[in-house]
Amino acid sequence: MLHEIEDLRMERSRTSGRPDFSSAPPVLAHFDLTVEVPADEYSFRLWSALNSVLTLAMSKEFEEDDFPIDTIPAWFSAVCHESDGPVEDFARMGSLRYAEMTGRGPWALRSWLYRFDPEVEVRGWAWWDLTSLPHGGLRLWADTWGEPSFAWEDLRWLLYACGASEVDGPILSRPEVWAAEDSV
Numbered sequence: 001m002l003h004e005i006e007d008l009r010m011e012r013s014r015t016s017g018r019p020d021f022s023s024a025p026p027v028l029a030h031f032d033l034t035v036e037v038p039a040d041e042y043s044f045r046l047w048s049a050l051n052s053v054l055t056l057a058m059s060k061e062f063e064e065d066d067f068p069i070d071t072i073p074a075w076f077s078a079v080c081h082e083s084d085g086p087v088e089d090f091a092r093m094g095s096l097r098y099a100e101m102t103g104r105g106p107w108a109l110r111s112w113l114y115r116f117d118p119e120v121e122v123r124g125w126a127w128w129d130l131t132s133l134p135h136g137g138l139r140l141w142a143d144t145w146g147e148p149s150f151a152w153e154d155l156r157w158l159l160y161a162c163g164a165s166e167v168d169g170p171i172l173s174r175p176e177v178w179a180a181e182d183s184v
Helices: 005-014 039-059 074-079 089-102 109-114 153-161 175-179
Strands: 028-035 126-132 138-143 164-173
Touching: 005 039, 005 126, 028 039, 028 153, 028 175, 039 074, 039 109, 039 126, 039 138, 039 153, 074 089, 089 153, 089 164, 109 153, 126 175, 138 153, 153 164, 164 175
Parallel strands: none
Antiparallel strands: 028 138, 028 164, 126 138
16 A cells, blocks of 8 residues: 555554544454553553654655664664664563564564555555553554455564564454544
8 A cells, every 4th residue: 555645644643642533434454452561551662663663754765775763762673683772571572472473583673664665555554543442452443445455464563562462353344343442
């Protein structure tokens, strides 16, 4: 899917506030997350990583040799083996769970960042919202342009790297289901 700069701006704005129901697409995808920390702690990690890459995507050229990564949270750079810093326990455990689920190792930071390049059409999702579930889990909502099958391995990596112990989905749902849930 093509993500124009304006699309990225709208996506970034949804990371800091619940979108209006009238702006919802006809179909959303959701992922149920099991996390072992309070929702606000997990959501802060998720939003900080996503917000930083969306900001870069809106303002920098991805073809630059010296693509700036200093605005990416240090813990995320470390789990992507970009820095020499220690890997936080939650990110290390998430990386191991990701490997168990996919048979793959951690994403290289620059490979992950390039998925957000507005000129590249490989990222098949856009952030929509994060809601809480009655049993204590979280639900991430994504706009997939109604596609039942879409590229989301970059999202799965992000969810596990932020400390999710389980990621179930994607499941397509009507926006009424999303609207009935409470945002985190």
